[in-house]
Amino acid sequence: MDDTMALSPEHRAGLDRALKAIxxxxxxxxxxxxxxAPVIDHWRPLRSGSHTIALWGNVSGHPLLGxxxxxxxxLLAINVQAGWARTKSRWYALGRPFAALGAELAESMGVNGPAADFIKFALPGYLPLEKPDQLxxxxxxxxxxVREFDATDRAATGREG
Known part of the structure; x- marks a missing residue:
């Protein structure tokens, strides 16, 4: 972002929502x-672009999607052991990870050996996060x-943080 360019009011509001969620x-x-919180089951982290991680899965109890x-x-934070994730828009309770579904399916079909990639899928605009330890x-x-973006906008508008 250019130091001389300020965000539109709509983009500033979105950035403020992201900062509150962080x-x-x-x-x-x-x-x-x-x-x-809605529950996300068979969830899998996906990467979109150079900065963004999202979760994909079967959601229930979502206020807009049902x-x-x-x-x-x-995605902003995730604690698998505690069973939660926080995205820019809301909290999620975590169900089973996608890898568990793949392992169960592989076992039910008598597949021996590692089953981490037993089920493959493509979602346009996203790549599966191959190394979960990078999350x-x-x-x-x-x-x-996000915080750098905020600081740059605040400097451009003369607003204090």
Whole structure:
């Protein structure tokens, strides 16, 4: 982003929502956040572009989608052990990961050996995250990018952070 160019009011509002969601992700969910959260089952992290990670999976209890297969807004934080994820737009309770579905299907079909890539699929505009251990670094990089974008816009408009 150019230091002399400010965001439109709509883009600024979107950036402010992202910053609020980042703060919520860093604080972690409350019990109420997770009780009211949609569940994403058979989820898989996907990469879109150089900065964004999203979750794809079977969503239930979503306020707009109800029950459907969906790709989330940008992922900000995930804690698999605690069973939650935070995206730019909302909290999610995590169901089973996609890899578990693939392993179960491979086992039911008598496939021996590693079943991590037993089920392959393509989603236009996204690539599967092949190395899940990269997820924390990628999410930290995305958050840093959002904050840098915010700082650049604030400098261009003379607003304080």
């Amino acid at each position: 703060a919520e992700a860093e604080a972690g969910p409350t019990g109420a956040d997770l009780i009211n 029950r459907d297969t969906a790709t989330t807004s940008p 924390p670094e990628l999410l930290a990089n995305y958050i840093a990018w």
